[in-house]
Amino acid sequence: MTEKAIEIINLVKKFGNFVAVDNISLTIYSGEIFGLLGPNGSGKTTTLLTIATVYKPTSGDVRVYGYSVVSDGDKVRKMVGIAFQEPKALGIDKPYDLLLWHAKVVGYSGEEARKVVKDVMEDLGLWEHRNKYFYQLSGGTRKKVEIAKVLIQKPKVAIFDEPTAQVDVVSKHYLWDKIKELKEEGSTIIIATNDMFEAERMCERIAIIYKGKVKAIGTIKELKDFVPLGDTIELELASYADQHVLDILSRFGKVRGLGNKVLIYVNRGEEVAIDIIDALRRSGVKIVRIMVKEPSLDDVFFYITGAKLKEEIS
Numbered sequence: 001m002t003e004k005a006i007e008i009i010n011l012v013k014k015f016g017n018f019v020a021v022d023n024i025s026l027t028i029y030s031g032e033i034f035g036l037l038g039p040n041g042s043g044k045t046t047t048l049l050t051i052a053t054v055y056k057p058t059s060g061d062v063r064v065y066g067y068s069v070v071s072d073g074d075k076v077r078k079m080v081g082i083a084f085q086e087p088k089a090l091g092i093d094k095p096y097d098l099l100l101w102h103a104k105v106v107g108y109s110g111e112e113a114r115k116v117v118k119d120v121m122e123d124l125g126l127w128e129h130r131n132k133y134f135y136q137l138s139g140g141t142r143k144k145v146e147i148a149k150v151l152i153q154k155p156k157v158a159i160f161d162e163p164t165a166q167v168d169v170v171s172k173h174y175l176w177d178k179i180k181e182l183k184e185e186g187s188t189i190i191i192a193t194n195d196m197f198e199a200e201r202m203c204e205r206i207a208i209i210y211k212g213k214v215k216a217i218g219t220i221k222e223l224k225d226f227v228p229l230g231d232t233i234e235l236e237l238a239s240y241a242d243q244h245v246l247d248i249l250s251r252f253g254k255v256r257g258l259g260n261k262v263l264i265y266v267n268r269g270e271e272v273a274i275d276i277i278d279a280l281r282r283s284g285v286k287i288v289r290i291m292v293k294e295p296s297l298d299d300v301f302f303y304i305t306g307a308k309l310k311e312e313i314s
């Protein structure tokens with residue numbers, strides 16, 4: 001996974017004086033599922049639309065398999081497919097007609113186009129809606145039509161902007177599987193989301209974007225390790241955790257006693273838990289139960305974007 005699929009190089013995008021994307025640089029490798037995670041207005045969609053050549057950078061560049069969105073837009077457009085955050089019907093009234101048009105634009109012949117459109121529509125449960133007007137479709141169904149475009153296209157680079165917002169939970173899981181299949185078939189995938197569960201379930205690496213800047217980048221595990229004292233060890237003892245016990249435990253991290261329960265906030269929780277068990281045994285303290293909890297992606301997000309991780313330990 002070393003070939004560079006997308007290189008975002010000092011990308012700046014301004015709308016008037018407002019800086020929506022503020023000097024972002026990052027690399028996405030061929031074949032990975034990469035997530036852009038950030039709160040509303042952080043610049044995710046603007047970044048994606050720049051990769052897809054809908055917007056031109058104010059400065060900087062994006063290279064897609066070596067081709068610049070600034071100087072080689074046509075080549076980039078051939079490689080990129082995007083499911084927009086806000087589904088676009090492009091003046092076409094009905095889902096089937098839109099998808100058939102799209103299939104032809106991305107290179108299918110008449111017969112092939114009808115076949116792939118039918119297959120994908122049936123697969124996503126859209127076939128029964130094929131001849132409805134867009135205004136008659138629910139928000140989630142419109143979103144599925146938008147995703148169907150990319151599944152039909154099977155582009156080298158597939159971009160999904162909040163793919164499952166508005167989609168019900170069963171369909172969500174199905175769409176995630178479909179996006180993973182697309183990766184297995186060779187597409188590089190970029191997903192923008194502010195749904196932590198989606199990010200955790202889908203993305204191999206994530207960039208956390210905040211106010212137009214990249215705040216952190218890495219695998220989920222790396223991002224979780226980024227949070228100081230992010231792991232919580234929860235201990236239940238056979239007896240009340242007195243000061244002596246709390247003193248022993250405070251050698252390992254920040255400690256909070258709650259009767260015969262103790263919470264200890266540490267780094268590398270799985271390793272520290274073993275040391276804690278040893279130390280308590282040596283002091284004759286009986287442990288009933290021990291549990292290690294890593295930070296959630298929410299915790300990481302709060303930490304990295306400057307909100308408090310856990311009020312009780314500050």
Ligand SMILES: Nc1ncnc2c1ncn2[C@@H]1O[C@H](COP(=O)(O)OP(=O)(O)OP(=O)(O)O)[C@@H](O)[C@H]1O
Binds near residue numbers: 018040043046194
């Ligand atoms: N065409 C535009 N004209 C002016 N401002 C814009 C335009 N598009 C986006 N912005 C502004 O740029 C900022 C980033 O918007 P963007 O849509 O990229 O955020 P986002 O991270 O995708 O947010 P969300 O999670 O709500 O989709 C916002 O403050 C937005 O109001």
Ligand SMILES: [Mg+2]
Binds near residue numbers: 044085161192
């Ligand atoms: Mg957006």
